[in-house]
Amino acid sequence: MAWFRFRSLVLVALLLSMVGRTALAAETISLTVDATRTQRKILHAHLVMPVKAGPLTLYYPKWIPGEHGPDGPIANLSGLKFEGNGKTIPWQRDLLDAFTFHLEIPDGIRKLDANYDYLEPDGYSSTDKLMVLEWNDVVLYPADTPAEKLTYEAKLIMPQGWKFGTSLPLANQSANQLSFKPISLDMLVDSPVVTGEFYRNIDITPKGEPIHHQMDIVADSEAALAMSPENQKQMTNLVAESGKIFGARHYRDYHFLLALSDHVAHFGLEHHESNDSRLPERTLLLPSSGMALGGLLSHEFVHSWNGKYRRPADLTVPYYEQPMKTDLLWGYEGLTDFLGPLLAARSGLFTPEQYREYLASIAAQLGPGRPGRTWRPLRDTADAESGLGFGFGRGWLNWKRGTDYYDEGDLLWLEVATIIHRESHGKKSIDDFCLAFHGGSNNGPEVKTYTLDELVGDLNRVAPFDWATFFHTRLDSTSAEAPVGGIENAGWKVAFNAEPSKIEGRRSTPNTLYSIGLQIAADGMVSDSIVGSPAYEAGVSSGMKIMGVNGRVFTSDLLDDAIKASKENSQPITLLALVEDYFKTCTVNYHGGARYPHLVREDGRPDYLDELAKPRAGQ
Numbered sequence: 001m002a003w004f005r006f007r008s009l010v011l012v013a014l015l016l017s018m019v020g021r022t023a024l025a026a027e028t029i030s031l032t033v034d035a036t037r038t039q040r041k042i043l044h045a046h047l048v049m050p051v052k053a054g055p056l057t058l059y060y061p062k063w064i065p066g067e068h069g070p071d072g073p074i075a076n077l078s079g080l081k082f083e084g085n086g087k088t089i090p091w092q093r094d095l096l097d098a099f100t101f102h103l104e105i106p107d108g109i110r111k112l113d114a115n116y117d118y119l120e121p122d123g124y125s126s127t128d129k130l131m132v133l134e135w136n137d138v139v140l141y142p143a144d145t146p147a148e149k150l151t152y153e154a155k156l157i158m159p160q161g162w163k164f165g166t167s168l169p170l171a172n173q174s175a176n177q178l179s180f181k182p183i184s185l186d187m188l189v190d191s192p193v194v195t196g197e198f199y200r201n202i203d204i205t206p207k208g209e210p211i212h213h214q215m216d217i218v219a220d221s222e223a224a225l226a227m228s229p230e231n232q233k234q235m236t237n238l239v240a241e242s243g244k245i246f247g248a249r250h251y252r253d254y255h256f257l258l259a260l261s262d263h264v265a266h267f268g269l270e271h272h273e274s275n276d277s278r279l280p281e282r283t284l285l286l287p288s289s290g291m292a293l294g295g296l297l298s299h300e301f302v303h304s305w306n307g308k309y310r311r312p313a314d315l316t317v318p319y320y321e322q323p324m325k326t327d328l329l330w331g332y333e334g335l336t337d338f339l340g341p342l343l344a345a346r347s348g349l350f351t352p353e354q355y356r357e358y359l360a361s362i363a364a365q366l367g368p369g370r371p372g373r374t375w376r377p378l379r380d381t382a383d384a385e386s387g388l389g390f391g392f393g394r395g396w397l398n399w400k401r402g403t404d405y406y407d408e409g410d411l412l413w414l415e416v417a418t419i420i421h422r423e424s425h426g427k428k429s430i431d432d433f434c435l436a437f438h439g440g441s442n443n444g445p446e447v448k449t450y451t452l453d454e455l456v457g458d459l460n461r462v463a464p465f466d467w468a469t470f471f472h473t474r475l476d477s478t479s480a481e482a483p484v485g486g487i488e489n490a491g492w493k494v495a496f497n498a499e500p501s502k503i504e505g506r507r508s509t510p511n512t513l514y515s516i517g518l519q520i521a522a523d524g525m526v527s528d529s530i531v532g533s534p535a536y537e538a539g540v541s542s543g544m545k546i547m548g549v550n551g552r553v554f555t556s557d558l559l560d561d562a563i564k565a566s567k568e569n570s571q572p573i574t575l576l577a578l579v580e581d582y583f584k585t586c587t588v589n590y591h592g593g594a595r596y597p598h599l600v601r602e603d604g605r606p607d608y609l610d611e612l613a614k615p616r617a618g619q
């Protein structure tokens with residue numbers, strides 16, 4: 001009605017006069033991303049934003065949710081031009097912050113047109129056949145307004161014939177053009193799109209589950225989309241198990257966005273209603289497919305509850321220019337890293353043996369594989385996360401430590417699970433904690449923040465214990481030993497023997513690691529030399545290349561043979577290493593034979609690990 005409209009206008013005028021530039025928030029920003037040249041690694045963006053005369057500051061997203069650091073790809077933003085009423089408006093970058101742009105909007109300009117390209121880095125998000133679009137790569141936003149108060153109307157133009165998957169609500173589609181419903185900036189950035197020539201969606205909603213769950217898979221070939229019925233069943237189980245442990249969902253529906261390619265970066269990024277996971281092209285065709293899905297997709301799915309819904313207050317910021325404090329990443333990532341594999345085991349993606357081998361590999365990596373823990377406590381691996389790049393680059397990882405709050409969080413929270421069981425005399429479990437902490441009602445995507453004190457309080461309500469001292473002791477420890485209390489409380493211990501590890505892929509243990517102490521590639525390149533190990537003592541360092549073994553040209557098999565034979569051999573292993581352009585002979589005094597980590601049963605203690613990993617959802 002006209003009357004109603006009139007009253008609204010008065011109200012808007014009043015608000016404008018009261019709140020100044022935040023009034024921008026009430027108006028919709030339109031963003032069109034033209035991805036038709038994605039095969040040439042160029043995304044073109046056209047943004048139209050309501051403005052008023054005067055200074056205007058725009059940001060390019062800097063602190064990316066889930067990435068925990070100021071790593072927005074600003075260097076890939078190119079061709080930036082602003083116009084108002086057809087006239088160019090000059091811009092200047094902030095002298096102290098490369099993500100900030102300053103403009104002066106002339107009188108009479110109501111709408112700002114921004115045109116720019118996002119140059120996709122090679123081997124990251126796109127190939128000739130597919131693309132993953134994370135909207136933070138292609139968006140600009142006005143300064144100082146919470147992302148949840150800014151409304152965007154996004155459009156995506158895909159290459160002809162490509163299909164797509166996303167949790168972003170669609171308004172309409174015309175051929176290769178998608179128009180999405182207006183949405184807040186935080187939900188836009190939280191809702192990536194996968195698109196590709198080869199696409200398949202698979203419904204993985206369990207029977208009786210009212211909320212829809214699906215997989216949206218894009219791949220570099222049609223053949224790579226062939227997910228086995230067994231994996232489909234296991235993924236459906238995963239959804240059912242998540243319902244059991246958390247008791248509630250905090251999304252409208254859920255999409256597992258999976259990109260399969262050897263030419264994208266391999267990682268996962270969590271969102272409230274989806275996850276962006278990227279794995280090698282033929283992952284689904286391998287016998288280890290369950291392990292790969294359980295290792296990545298299960299983790300990212302758990303994040304919808306732990307990380308997106310329940311989020312450390314220190315990691316919760318109103319918009320992407322504001323720095324995050326990363327001290328509670330051992331809760332955000334560590335608990336997720338415990339629950340992901342646990343649910344993978346409950347859903348059958350991991351066998352019980354694979355779950356144990358997985359825990360053994362972590363315990364070994366953080367024990368004998370991490371002398372750096374003698375100077376750098378777990379707490380510091382979280383505190384120092386923001387932008388220092390500790391987690392990247394492989395050289396000397398054992399001594400400097402990387403993002404250990406993931407893996408060590410896994411052991412830490414396993415110990416929490418066993419303490420809850422012990423202190424409650426078997427009446428309560430980690431499931432009771434998850435139900436209380438991550439449950440509640442489903443209001444769609446929302447954030448409920450927590451502090452360390454609140455976390456401790458919630459644990460105490462499930463099982464009274466001195467949780468504060470427990471966490472402080474574990475977080476500040478500089479013991480050389482990995483915290484294996486959870487494994488031991490559960491009736492198991494870590495042991496090394498000559499039997500190779502039964503898990504494949506990223507978690508598999510090379511024969512060189514816990515024997516002579518080297519992480520070494522198939523071509524002989526040394527990526528890590530464990531400080532204090534026999535190879536390290538013999539002078540082998542990260543960055544050297546092993547060229548020869550006992551007088552013969554290096555192959556992995558030859559070194560493998562030499563390590564196996566070392567037990568019966570009184571002679572040392574001789575390695576010929578290339579250091580820049582000099583050769584160096586390193587004499588490795590090692591006689592321990594092959595050594596791989598496993599979990600073995602501790603006599604006389606009940607097996608609680610098996611109990612924890614049993615399915616709960618009656619599959």
Ligand SMILES: [Zn+2]
Pocket residue numbers: 270299300303333336
């Ligand atoms: Zn994570």
